[in-house]
Amino acid sequence: MTLHIPFDNSFARLPDGFAAFVEPEPVRAPELLAFNDALAAELGLTKGSDAELAEAFAGNVMPQGAEPLAQLYAGHQFGQYNPQLGDGRAHLMGEVMTDQGRRDIQLKGSGRTPFSRSGDGRAWLGPVLREYVVSEAMHALGIPTTRALAAVSTGEIVLRESPLPGAVLTRVAASHLRVGHFQIYAARGQMDHLQELFDYAVARHDPEAKDPVDFLKGVIARQADLVARWMSVGFIHGVMNTDNCTISGETIDYGPCAFMDRFHPAQVFSSIDRFGRYAYSAQADIIVWNMAQLATALVPLMPNQDEAIAAFTDAVHAMPEVVRNRWRHHMGRKIGIAEATAEDVTLISDLLHLMTENQADFTNTFRALLDGTARDEFTNPSDFDIWEGQWRARMAQEVAPDEVMATTNPVLIPRNHRIEEMIAAAVSGDTSLFERLMSALASPYVADPAYTDLRRPPTEREIVPATFCGT
Ligand code: AMP
Ligand code: MG
Numbered sequence: 001m002t003l004h005i006p007f008d009n010s011f012a013r014l015p016d017g018f019a020a021f022v023e024p025e026p027v028r029a030p031e032l033l034a035f036n037d038a039l040a041a042e043l044g045l046t047k048g049s050d051a052e053l054a055e056a057f058a059g060n061v062m063p064q065g066a067e068p069l070a071q072l073y074a075g076h077q078f079g080q081y082n083p084q085l086g087d088g089r090a091h092l093m094g095e096v097m098t099d100q101g102r103r104d105i106q107l108k109g110s111g112r113t114p115f116s117r118s119g120d121g122r123a124w125l126g127p128v129l130r131e132y133v134v135s136e137a138m139h140a141l142g143i144p145t146t147r148a149l150a151a152v153s154t155g156e157i158v159l160r161e162s163p164l165p166g167a168v169l170t171r172v173a174a175s176h177l178r179v180g181h182f183q184i185y186a187a188r189g190q191m192d193h194l195q196e197l198f199d200y201a202v203a204r205h206d207p208e209a210k211d212p213v214d215f216l217k218g219v220i221a222r223q224a225d226l227v228a229r230w231m232s233v234g235f236i237h238g239v240m241n242t243d244n245c246t247i248s249g250e251t252i253d254y255g256p257c258a259f260m261d262r263f264h265p266a267q268v269f270s271s272i273d274r275f276g277r278y279a280y281s282a283q284a285d286i287i288v289w290n291m292a293q294l295a296t297a298l299v300p301l302m303p304n305q306d307e308a309i310a311a312f313t314d315a316v317h318a319m320p321e322v323v324r325n326r327w328r329h330h331m332g333r334k335i336g337i338a339e340a341t342a343e344d345v346t347l348i349s350d351l352l353h354l355m356t357e358n359q360a361d362f363t364n365t366f367r368a369l370l371d372g373t374a375r376d377e378f379t380n381p382s383d384f385d386i387w388e389g390q391w392r393a394r395m396a397q398e399v400a401p402d403e404v405m406a407t408t409n410p411v412l413i414p415r416n417h418r419i420e421e422m423i424a425a426a427v428s429g430d431t432s433l434f435e436r437l438m439s440a441l442a443s444p445y446v447a448d449p450a451y452t453d454l455r456r457p458p459t460e461r462e463i464v465p466a467t468f469c470g471t
Pocket of ligand 2: 243244253
């Protein structure tokens, strides 16, 4: 059987000016490191041999029907507008239709494009496996995300701070449209492009939207829910630039991201985020800022500018409340409340406050609420006792709090020190830790005794203080 992908490309059909049609740059000795059979089946792929998969997903041989291209977009990076970014090391192979809708298949690390600027177009093994593990873990947690279809080592060296083994990731997404896609055409005053992109995005993601305001509200709803979900599992994205913010509402671009161990609302992992712009709790605010940038880019599409500005301003001003409601919903469920109300917010906030003071592990503390052992997670257990009394009283009003908690409080998250350990092993040729993490994280809500060690937070020596952007 040879590899067959039932491509049905739409982005490539857009008029000129949205992409550069460039082939991936071949690599010396591609070898298949990982392949996601379940996802391949969803995409309707017919698998070939490992060698054939390696050639295809390294970018050496494009499967029939692929129309590789690099997309153009701009974006605000740490608040600064960069007028031209684009796929500097990624190639969209094409799209397929699935039961869940259209999906992009994109190579990342597949060589230089006209948008590479000073970059080498490559990725190294560490970030490729990190994204593979974390994006698939995110999916298993039930949080919208791009997926990982394949990881291929290239047999080539990539130069970062030191020479490192190269790799290519194949990413699958509901689309790769980002806020930055709209920004570039608005900033350049290319109204035809902006309109075409808008029509394309509406058809793909919001077929019900009547106008740009409706469309914005759809993106706002998805992004508000996404960020609230991230916060409910202690996830810090790390680089919420507008070019890393999707229209689909999927998590994208796993760079210096991490799941928190010890809870602290101001936690930052990215070594380049010196002012905490993208700290854990700042995510709820910055997503509103990002949506304001999308709104700004959409304004020229409206016939009446004054009315447009008023309507967009209202939508953006309403967003913090939308985020708070989604946060309350998801966090409430973690303490067993099926649908938390405004009165429940104090109970949730008090627990988080006590967890901060007691350096409690985020994941284990919430899971321990279900197991009845949460007290042990606190350095000063009597802090927990007072809160517990109030919580138990509130729980008495709920129908099935344990069921709610069992599906919202994971046992396993991809802890940073485990990822670093996995990457170190993979660099020396041992992918067994990668495979073990993948198996464990496929069922994050199940307490499997085989993976008890993966529940343990890092010791002082194991703590990874920062994840670097040397991707
Ligand atoms: P990121 O920080 O990964 O979201 O990337 C931001 C921008 O830099 C995007 O336009 C990327 O395509 C580009 N970029 C990142 N790394 C590289 C690289 N090694 N070579 C070329 N472009 C890159
Ligand atoms: Mg990016």
